[in-house]
Amino acid sequence: MNRPxxxxxxxxxxxxxxxxxxxxxxxxxxxxxxxxxxxxxxxGAMRKPGLNAEDLGLLLxxxxxxxxxxxxxxxxxxxxxxxxxxxxxxxxxxxxLSKMDGGKVPGATCVIAEALVPLMARAGALSRLTIxxxxxxxxxxxxxxxxxxxxxxxxxxxIGIFPALVTTGFGFGSRGKTVIEYxxxxxxxxxxxxxxxxKECGITITATDAPQPIVAxxxxxxxxxxxxxxxxxxxHVQEVRGRExxxxxxxxxxxxxxxxxxSGCMNRGGKPQAYVDAIWGEFLDWWSSDTAVDxxxxxxxxxxxVLADGKTHFSTxxxxxxxxxxxxIIKQFIPIQVTIKGREGTKGSVTIQR
Numbered sequence: 001m002n003r004p005x006x007x008x009x010x011x012x013x014x015x016x017x018x019x020x021x022x023x024x025x026x027x028x029x030x031x032x033x034x035x036x037x038x039x040x041x042x043x044g045a046m047r048k049p050g051l052n053a054e055d056l057g058l059l060l061x062x063x064x065x066x067x068x069x070x071x072x073x074x075x076x077x078x079x080x081x082x083x084x085x086x087x088x089x090x091x092x093x094x095x096x097l098s099k100m101d102g103g104k105v106p107g108a109t110c111v112i113a114e115a116l117v118p119l120m121a122r123a124g125a126l127s128r129l130t131i132x133x134x135x136x137x138x139x140x141x142x143x144x145x146x147x148x149x150x151x152x153x154x155x156x157x158x159i160g161i162f163p164a165l166v167t168t169g170f171g172f173g174s175r176g177k178t179v180i181e182y183x184x185x186x187x188x189x190x191x192x193x194x195x196x197x198x199k200e201c202g203i204t205i206t207a208t209d210a211p212q213p214i215v216a217x218x219x220x221x222x223x224x225x226x227x228x229x230x231x232x233x234x235x236h237v238q239e240v241r242g243r244e245x246x247x248x249x250x251x252x253x254x255x256x257x258x259x260x261x262x263s264g265c266m267n268r269g270g271k272p273q274a275y276v277d278a279i280w281g282e283f284l285d286w287w288s289s290d291t292a293v294d295x296x297x298x299x300x301x302x303x304x305x306v307l308a309d310g311k312t313h314f315s316t317x318x319x320x321x322x323x324x325x326x327x328x329i330i331k332q333f334i335p336i337q338v339t340i341k342g343r344e345g346t347k348g349s350v351t352i353q354r
Contacts, residue, residue, distance in 0.1 A: 008036035008081065009332050016325030018045020021299065023055060024115040025326045027082055028303055029333040031066050031119050036083040037333075050076040053100040053133075054107030058115055061129065064091045065119060075101055090125035090184070097133035098175045106133035106169070109178040110146040113163070118304040120182035121159045127182040135169045135176035136206060136248040138265050141296070143168075143178060144204045144250040149261035150300050152254060153293065157304050157312075158188040168208045170246025170265060189310035192292035193349060195258025201226060202234035204250040208242035210266075217272040218249055225280045226251070249276065251283040258292030260317070289347050291315040298350060299323055302338075305352040306330055312352045319348040 011026055023042060030037040043049045051074065059073050059082070066084035073080065097106035109131040120127045136142045141150070143165050151161045160183030169176025203222045207215050219237055226233040250263035262283035266275045286294040293301065298316035302323065305312040316323075319342045327338040327350075342348015 006035055008038040008083070011037060011039045011329070011332065012044070013039045013042040014044025016328060017322040018325075019043050019322075020054065020111070021322045022325050022329060024058060024111075025303060025329040027058060027062060028115055028119055029330055030082050031062055031068070031084050031088050032122070032307070033333045034084050034087060035333055036081070038079075038081045040079045042078050042080060044078075050078050051080065052107060053097045054111060056100045057095045057097045057107060057112045057131065057133070060095055061091070061093060061112065061116055062119075064093050065089055065123065088119040088123055090120070090123040090127040092128045094130045095132070097131070106173065106175060108137060108140040108142075109133045109135055109169070109176065110141045110143055110150075113178065113180045114141060114146065114150060114300055117154055117159060117161065117182070118187070118307055121185040121187055121304065122307065123182070124184050126184065129180045129182070131178050131180070132175050133169055134171065134174050135165060135178055136246060136265050137171050142248060142250070142263050142265075144206055144248060145252075145261050145263045145296075148202065148204055148250060148252040149259055149297055152259055153297050153301055154304060156190055157301065157308065159183070159185040159304060165206070165240060168206060168240045168242030168246060170208065170242065170244045170248075174242070174244055176242055187304050187307040189305070189308040189312040190257070190314070191312075192257045192314040195290070195292040196256030198231070199254050199256060200234065201231050201253040202236065204252070205237045206248045207237070207239050207246070209245035210247040214266075214272060215247065218247065218266070218276055221272055221276040222249060222251070222280070225276065249279055251279060253287065255292075258314075260286040260294035260297060262286065262294070286317045289317040291317045291347050293317070295320050295323070299326060302326055302350065302352070303330065306334065306336060306354075308352070309354060313349065315347065315349045317347050319344050319346060323350070
């Protein structure tokens with residue numbers, strides 16, 4: 001006997017942050033709770049509203065995991081209905097974002113990989129996602145941050161994720177290849193208010209057809225920034241094949257109960273000193289705040305924490321509108337305590353209690 005279809009949660013996609021994080025959180029919560037959702041005014045607070053290729057890539061994965069019925073899944077659509085038909089299950093899936101928008105703006109591979117984390121943790125078997133699109137870009141989640149910070153943060157939640165960078169995709173319109181494996185996992189709570197002693201720190205530089213003198217200079221300057229503070233960083237410089245030239249730098253640090261990172265891609269014609277200084281400054285903003293996680297990792301830890309049996313508590317450098325919006329979306333699907341202390345734009349703490 002088929003169970004009756006629940007009435008959908010109806011959401012305004014222009015609420016709060018009004019962008020991609022709202023949409024992704026709503027879709028993942030819908031899949032986790034097996035609760036239909038209807039979203040209107042998608043990305044309504046953004047300069048370019050409507051569904052994009054990144055969104056369609058996530059929907060493709062969710063269709064496979066949940067046998068979902070979807071209405072409105074077209075590029076530029078402002079309204080979407082998503083109806084999951086089963087609990088999320090494991091898959092071995094390939095998603096090519098460049099085929100979803102004529103190759104104009106494929107979107108970030110790791111944004112989709114990250115959104116799927118809580119669902120795949122509960123899938124009951126190993127899942128594999130092969131995805132083509134951007135792997136390194138400014139103002140989005142790049143592979144090196146995902147590997148060195150995001151996945152490590154999820155490991156502290158009990159979630160096993162194993163990413164591999166096959167080819168790079170630098171910036172809009174690129175087509176790199178990333179493979180991510182997700183282990184079935186039991187999500188556990190954690191308490192990260194004080195980040196404690198630094199355990200490891202490092203520098204990751206990923207280059208594709210970048211001039212070797214530039215790569216060497218970026219490595220030298222970045223290493224000096226950390227060693228000048230008395231730190232002993234792990235330095236990893238990797239040359240990876242790709243269609244477009246590019247250079248990415250990531251600073252990261254892992255502490256007893258916390259971690260953070262900062263990364264960015266070098267613009268064509270950029271100066272190594274100014275480039276490294278900008279990323280180092282962002283990293284130091286987090287480090288000097290004495291909080292457990294940077295504001296981007298705070299977003300990434302939030303939804304999986306909903307699945308933990310107990311209280312998760314962490315401090316973050318900056319309360320963002322994105323974080324507040326995600327917390328609001330979660331509470332539209334499940335009666336749970338998500339408490340954010342601190343004003344938007346200032347440091348604060350997050351508590352998730354089932």
